[in-house]
Amino acid sequence: MSKTISLWGQSLCRQFSLMLVNQPKLSYYLHPLLRWSKPGVHPDYHSARIVDFRWETDQMLSVWLEPVSSWAGFTPGQHLLVTMMHQGRYISRSFSISSSAALFTQQKQIRISCRIQPQGEFTQALAAGIATLPHLSISDAMGDFVLVPQADTAPEESIVMVAAGSGITPLWSILSSIRCWTLPVVLFYCVKNAAQAAFLAELKLLSAKQPLFDLQLIETQQTGRLNLVQQLQDRTNFSVHKAHYYLCGPAVMSRQYSEDLTQQGVAAAAIHTELFGLPVAASEGPVKQALMIQQGKVISVEAAAGVPLLQAAEQQGLSPRFGCRIGVCYQCVCQKKSGQVLNLRTGQISGDGPEQIQLCISAAYSDLQIEL
Numbered sequence: 001m002s003k004t005i006s007l008w009g010q011s012l013c014r015q016f017s018l019m020l021v022n023q024p025k026l027s028y029y030l031h032p033l034l035r036w037s038k039p040g041v042h043p044d045y046h047s048a049r050i051v052d053f054r055w056e057t058d059q060m061l062s063v064w065l066e067p068v069s070s071w072a073g074f075t076p077g078q079h080l081l082v083t084m085m086h087q088g089r090y091i092s093r094s095f096s097i098s099s100s101a102a103l104f105t106q107q108k109q110i111r112i113s114c115r116i117q118p119q120g121e122f123t124q125a126l127a128a129g130i131a132t133l134p135h136l137s138i139s140d141a142m143g144d145f146v147l148v149p150q151a152d153t154a155p156e157e158s159i160v161m162v163a164a165g166s167g168i169t170p171l172w173s174i175l176s177s178i179r180c181w182t183l184p185v186v187l188f189y190c191v192k193n194a195a196q197a198a199f200l201a202e203l204k205l206l207s208a209k210q211p212l213f214d215l216q217l218i219e220t221q222q223t224g225r226l227n228l229v230q231q232l233q234d235r236t237n238f239s240v241h242k243a244h245y246y247l248c249g250p251a252v253m254s255r256q257y258s259e260d261l262t263q264q265g266v267a268a269a270a271i272h273t274e275l276f277g278l279p280v281a282a283s284e285g286p287v288k289q290a291l292m293i294q295q296g297k298v299i300s301v302e303a304a305a306g307v308p309l310l311q312a313a314e315q316q317g318l319s320p321r322f323g324c325r326i327g328v329c330y331q332c333v334c335q336k337k338s339g340q341v342l343n344l345r346t347g348q349i350s351g352d353g354p355e356q357i358q359l360c361i362s363a364a365y366s367d368l369q370i371e372l
Helices: 002-021 031-037 101-107 121-129 165-177 200-209 228-233 251-263 309-315
Strands: 046-055 060-067 079-086 089-096 110-115 135-138 158-164 185-191 213-219 243-250 271-276 288-294 297-303 333-338 341-343 355-358 362-364 368-371
Touching: 060 121, 060 135, 079 121, 089 110, 089 121, 089 165, 101 110, 101 165, 110 121, 110 165, 158 165, 158 251, 165 185, 165 200, 165 243, 165 271, 185 200, 200 213, 228 251, 243 251, 251 271, 288 309, 297 309, 309 362
Parallel strands: 158 185, 158 243, 185 213, 243 271, 288 368
Antiparallel strands: 046 060, 046 135, 060 110, 079 089, 079 135, 288 297, 333 355, 333 368, 341 362
């Protein structure tokens, strides 16, 4: 009932705004004024004042934000879309919140922690401008990579977390938000070396204070890739089947560990993943032709196997709408009229008929016709 009322209210507000200013939202009409008073604020999102920033490592920057009162808060483990103005246009990127729930409850602040990518337009722009940027725009918090409610876990169960690189950000938010420890938690934190381990001091302090928390730092330059199943089997009094697993890092890592655990008989419902970036898709196979329709013009785009259609379109000089480029924000959704695509995140192949697809995580599996 409440959802129906909410949808009705949204529709009424939209109609009122259309009649008043010929825009679906009043914020669109006021956008020029908002841009003057708060540079970089996007009319679709919430303004967040930059309170402070700090380098966690030489590659990871933490930014403390104070969202406006309209922002509803978050559950530890969730992420949001961050938008800023760069060279006259909006650019966006998805980041997990890396702060505890208490920081928002007590101080109305949140923290995001960003790995600065050498070729990353958003992170490079953020790092270069952080000292002078007054605001960023943020979406509502989203995602279901959150701790399973205690009522849904048996007393004899445990929690296993695996973080690789910046995959530590949502897991640290979860860990720092736990107020009543009832289950043992082990964290395998995979980094090239200790110098690249963000929040390491805080994690070591938590491990020293909380007997139910076990920190395992895996320095891959010295030990190589983590063999998760072997590590778990070597632990005394541990049952692989009596645990919930939280995997966060590159898509290839999360997929591999998920498959390893499934082969050991772990239920799919007990494996929770958050992917950073897209899996590496096979680049072999013939080049496909994608007919892309934009503003009434039909452009033929060569779409190589394993290459996101968004990238293929941009290489051809097209400018489709996009946001995060990793399949989170859905700003690049468009209509596929015919042909098949490969979902680079799930590995699923679509049907031949019309459907909506995300350009940033879809690669051509056959010749296509797409309306941008």
